[in-house]
Amino acid sequence: MRVAAVYKWARGVDGATVHADGTVQWRVTKMVAGEDDHAVLAVAQALAGDSDGSVVGLTIGDGDASWALARGVTETVSVADAPSLTDEAATAEILAAAVTSLGGVDVVAVGDAEEHPGVAVALAGKLGWGVVAGVTRAAVTGGRVAAVRRVGDVEETVSAATPVVLGVAAEAAEPKAPGMKELLAARKRPVTTTTLADLGLDPVDPVDQRGTRVPEVTAARLFDGEPADAARALVAALRNEGVLR
Amino acid sequence: MTAPTWVLATDTALLTTCVELARGAGGPVTVVAAGPRELADAAAAAGPDRVLWAEPEADRPAESLAPTIAAAAADAGVRVLVSTVAPAARALLGAAATAVSASVVAGAVALSVDGDALVVERSALDGAVLETLATAGALALVARGDEVAAPDGAPAPVEPLAAGPVADLRVVSRTPVGGASGVRDAERVVSIGRGVRAKADLELIGTLTSALDAEIACSMPIADDLGWVPKERYIGRSGQHIAPRLYLAVGIAGMPQHMEGVRDAKVVAAINNDPAAPIFRTADYGVVGDLYEVVPALVEALRE
Ligand SMILES: Cc1cc2nc3c(=O)[nH]c(=O)nc-3n(C[C@H](O)[C@H](O)[C@H](O)COP(=O)(O)OP(=O)(O)OC[C@H]3O[C@@H](n4cnc5c(N)ncnc54)[C@H](O)[C@@H]3O)c2cc1C
Numbered sequence: 001m002r003v004a005a006v007y008k009w010a011r012g013v014d015g016a017t018v019h020a021d022g023t024v025q026w027r028v029t030k031m032v033a034g035e036d037d038h039a040v041l042a043v044a045q046a047l048a049g050d051s052d053g054s055v056v057g058l059t060i061g062d063g064d065a066s067w068a069l070a071r072g073v074t075e076t077v078s079v080a081d082a083p084s085l086t087d088e089a090a091t092a093e094i095l096a097a098a099v100t101s102l103g104g105v106d107v108v109a110v111g112d113a114e115e116h117p118g119v120a121v122a123l124a125g126k127l128g129w130g131v132v133a134g135v136t137r138a139a140v141t142g143g144r145v146a147a148v149r150r151v152g153d154v155e156e157t158v159s160a161a162t163p164v165v166l167g168v169a170a171e172a173a174e175p176k177a178p179g180m181k182e183l184l185a186a187r188k189r190p191v192t193t194t195t196l197a198d199l200g201l202d203p204v205d206p207v208d209q210r211g212t213r214v215p216e217v218t219a220a221r222l223f224d225g226e227p228a229d230a231a232r233a234l235v236a237a238l239r240n241e242g243v244l245r
Numbered sequence: 246m247t248a249p250t251w252v253l254a255t256d257t258a259l260l261t262t263c264v265e266l267a268r269g270a271g272g273p274v275t276v277v278a279a280g281p282r283e284l285a286d287a288a289a290a291a292g293p294d295r296v297l298w299a300e301p302e303a304d305r306p307a308e309s310l311a312p313t314i315a316a317a318a319a320d321a322g323v324r325v326l327v328s329t330v331a332p333a334a335r336a337l338l339g340a341a342a343t344a345v346s347a348s349v350v351a352g353a354v355a356l357s358v359d360g361d362a363l364v365v366e367r368s369a370l371d372g373a374v375l376e377t378l379a380t381a382g383a384l385a386l387v388a389r390g391d392e393v394a395a396p397d398g399a400p401a402p403v404e405p406l407a408a409g410p411v412a413d414l415r416v417v418s419r420t421p422v423g424g425a426s427g428v429r430d431a432e433r434v435v436s437i438g439r440g441v442r443a444k445a446d447l448e449l450i451g452t453l454t455s456a457l458d459a460e461i462a463c464s465m466p467i468a469d470d471l472g473w474v475p476k477e478r479y480i481g482r483s484g485q486h487i488a489p490r491l492y493l494a495v496g497i498a499g500m501p502q503h504m505e506g507v508r509d510a511k512v513v514a515a516i517n518n519d520p521a522a523p524i525f526r527t528a529d530y531g532v533v534g535d536l537y538e539v540v541p542a543l544v545e546a547l548r549e
Binding site for chain 2: 157
């Protein structure tokens with residue numbers, strides 16, 4: 001199977017500062033590796049390994065594309081001038097055009113990101129493929145993809161015909177990040193760069209931002225000072241809530 | 246006439262919340278229930294104008310119906326689509342959004358109409374900001390919010406959705422995982438994080454769990470990296486999702502991945518020596534202090 005692993009396709013939440021007046025300042029505007037991206041790559045590599053296939057990396061925007069090359073991927077494509085868009089369907093449209101241009105892709109693995117949960121499923125929509133979201137691992141069996149996910153208290157295995165999109169959710173942080181040597185070597189490896197124009201795209205974001213504000217959060221009622229007093233105050237509050245025995 | 250709005254549902258979570266969000270578009274609201282008859286009945290009681298019911302074939306997941314639902318949404322001229330974040334429901338949303346050329350926006354908490362524009366308020370940046378977005382086009386929303394009670398009144402009529410093309414997906418196995426740990430159904434849970442320095446300190450924590458008649462739980466590193474508490478007791482996105490009446494976090498930072506597991510807890514309280522710890526932003530009550538002083542004091546106060 002030829003598996004496209006999509007990585008670095010959104011800006012990171014950590015790159016934004018929300019000011020007290022509710023305005024948002026993006027200190028880091030580059031696309032960064034999402035917290036699911038390492039799991040995306042692991043799933044892609046597992047599927048390729050099971051099927052004597054290959055993994056092709058796909059990234060959009062101006063992030064450093066060598067991220068995948070430092071993790072064992074030998075071929076990667078970057079749509080370098082893709083902007084960050086509010087409409088997740090518009091992002092999916094760019095990814096879909098890029099996947100199509102790669103040719104012969106059987107599976108797309110992409111992060112099922114908390115912050116952008118619409119991208120994986122909209123990508124499947126744009127491609128007209130099936131999708132399994134919330135996937136934590138996958139294997140190839142009988143020419144089909146067996147994708148595993150947790151639904152409540154049940155671990156479910158869904159068998160999918162290809163082509164298919166897998167929305168992959170990481171269960172933990174990346175177990176072993178590549179070292180400096182791998183990172184530096186990866187920077188020297190070739191990245192195939194393509195543009196929106198090459199893909200025949202001229203993305204417009206149909207969604208306008210009218211403003212941002214800080215949500216009214218009811219901050220925790222804090223008890224500090226002497227531990228004995230604070231503890232007593234907490235117990236009183238919990239009793240009041242009726243949550244103690 | 247205002248264009249119709251469809252809520253795409255594959256389970257009963259947040260049904261009424263989604264219908265209420267959908268009402269903001271001003272048009273008639275249909276819930277498309279992809280699942281067993283009980284789901285259609287629950288949808289009918291959630292306040293929509295009608296329910297379209299489609300049952301996947303045996304051994305097929307709900308998302309196998311995505312092509313059918315997408316085609317029907319296009320036929321009906323749907324302008325607004327709503328789903329929860331549940332993977333199956335989102336799969337339906339992605340397909341239907343493409344069919345009606347809708348923009349996709351996640352974290353939606355409110356929807357309204359302003360002239361020709363649809364205006365959505367959504368939570369972004371891990372909940373740090375509320376963003377107001379507008380579009381003249383069609384809109385597919387991943388809803389966010391808390392469970393609300395179903396309205397009173399007669400249930401909406403349930404009509405079958407005509408059969409159509411299905412995606413080639415099959416459920417090949419379903420295995421229950423880590424349900425039997427006791428933490429799932431506990432009324433009170435004391436949960437420990439890396440603020441606890443040594444495994445031997447579980448004895449101290451034990452005095453608190455007995456005083457509270459609580460079950461013990463933990464953050465992921467305590468179970469995964471340290472192995473002090475069985476894995477089926479760690480809470481969070483990749484662990485247990487629980488809804489106790491009291492969740493008391495002891496020495497837990499409160500990272501979003503952890504807090505996802507206790508979104509439905511009634512009261513969250515935290516002990517942390519860092520007043521800037523993220524947990525104090527989501528907890529209801531907190532004690533700022535060293536857990537090695539606060540825990541014994543708490544046990545004492547509970548005895549009083
Ligand atoms: C993809 C992904 C999925 C994840 N899924 C989960 C998940 O399901 N569940 C989960 O729990 N985590 C999960 N994590 C990890 C999560 O991001 C945090 O790293 C983890 O929850 C932190 O655990 P902690 O709060 O125990 O430790 P820390 O972050 O080390 O926090 C310890 C806290 O204890 C406080 N403290 C220290 N000493 C004391 C003292 N003497 N008295 C009082 N307080 C003290 C500190 O101020 C600090 O706030 C996931 C991460 C990723 C990337």
